[in-house]
Amino acid sequence: MYTPEASRSIDLTTEVKLKGFKAYEVDPRANGGHSYNRKDFYKISLTSGKYVFHYADRSFETDEPILFFGNPRIPYSCEVITPTLDGYACLFTEDFLNLSERSESLLQSPLFRLGGTPILILNQPQKDAVATIFQKIMVDQESSYAYKDELIRNYINLIIHEALKMQPTVNAPEHKNAALRITSVFLDLLERQFPIESTNDRLELKTAQDFAQQLAVHVNHLNSSVKGVTGKPTTVHIADRIVSEARALLQHTNWSIADVAYALGFSYPTHFNNFFKKKTGKIPKEVREEVL
Incomplete structure (x- = not known):
């Protein structure tokens, strides 16, 4: 409204x-x-x-x-x-x-x-x-x-x-489980990048190293924390969310596959095609044709 x-x-x-x-x-x-x-x-x-x-x-x-x-x-x-x-x-x-x-x-x-x-x-x-x-x-x-x-x-x-x-007057409480804290913020940051609403947008955080740098932690520490809390590696969480967004863009927009690839952080459509097929068993064109 x-x-x-x-x-x-x-x-x-x-x-x-x-x-x-x-x-x-x-x-x-x-x-x-x-x-x-x-x-x-x-x-x-x-x-x-x-x-x-x-x-x-x-x-x-x-x-x-x-x-x-x-x-x-x-x-x-x-x-x-x-x-x-x-x-x-x-x-x-x-x-x-x-x-x-x-x-x-x-x-x-x-x-x-x-x-x-x-x-x-x-x-x-x-x-x-x-x-x-x-x-x-x-x-x-x-x-x-x-x-x-x-x-x-x-x-x-x-x-x-x-x-x-100034002397800080608000101090952050210590969390009993640092791995849970890091994992929670990682998952929140990952989700906040979506949905992608314009072909001018582009995924900024695409790799475990990107997220580790943003969170000011070593990538190994991030990976071990996320794996320990969720049972899945950081890279799997990122890939799964990219695949989910790719499906949504292919099914609900008229963007070209090249535009979808660019928005999701792939330099070349072929890289996107290979990634998507490896994760889903289908190429992006097949998913798009399913709704036509």
């Missing part, structure tokens, strides 16, 4: 894709929270109110001002228990921030990394200082200043640096 909130979300998505960033003031009437959906954007938000944040396999509850750092590759959701009092948010792409070589390391900091501290509770002076930076971003993004992108990039870096200087 069409709603003004849905329209605003579409407008934000379009603007961030075009410009690489977008800052905005949080609607003080917003009280529905938000759930994770696949995005291409990093997010930094400063908000007040009572919330429960779910980030990967952890949850944080607070009714104090918080600074949140969202990574588009790690699932998160927010439940708002009381209406938002005030706040700001900034969405930006990795490419936008990585135009500065120094920024690349900031995206690998504990603020954005799985297992790090994505939420900081702020005192009033800290909140006021960060709010001032957000306000500057909002003013400058509307200006005609020729170098405003670089200026805004510096502001975002400044927020990250200010957060890194």
Whole structure:
């Protein structure tokens, strides 16, 4: 169903894709929270109110001002228990921030990394200082200043640096079963890549090594954890999910087989054909013809 909130979300998505960033003031009437959906954007938000944040396999509850750092590759959701009092948010792409070589390391900091501290509770002076930076971003993004992108990039870096200087006040609870935690997040990350909705999309995480790098663990540790918990190797989970998505795309879209292959991360249609036949006993064309 069409709603003004849905329209605003579409407008934000379009603007961030075009410009690489977008800052905005949080609607003080917003009280529905938000759930994770696949995005291409990093997010930094400063908000007040009572919330429960779910980030990967952890949850944080607070009714104090918080600074949140969202990574588009790690699932998160927010439940708002009381209406938002005030706040700001900034969405930006990795490419936008990585135009500065120094920024690349900031995206690998504990603020954005799985297992790090994505939420900081702020005192009033800290909140006021960060709010001032957000306000500057909002003013400058509307200006005609020729170098405003670089200026805004510096502001975002400044927020990250200010957060890194703060003593984290929310500590991640230790999980009794680290293998279960890693497996849970791996499976969540795998599923979050689907469905593929456009021929312009392309699977980013395709191998066990890709997932291990994203999770900041050694690939052998990931493989042993997943195999120990599920009884199936990491590669089998990935292959099974790719096959499932391939069937859906072949049966429910009019994309060419080459487009399907590209979207699923295969460099050549022949590689996709060989993979699919090995897993299913059929070539993609046969599956497509079954529904004609």
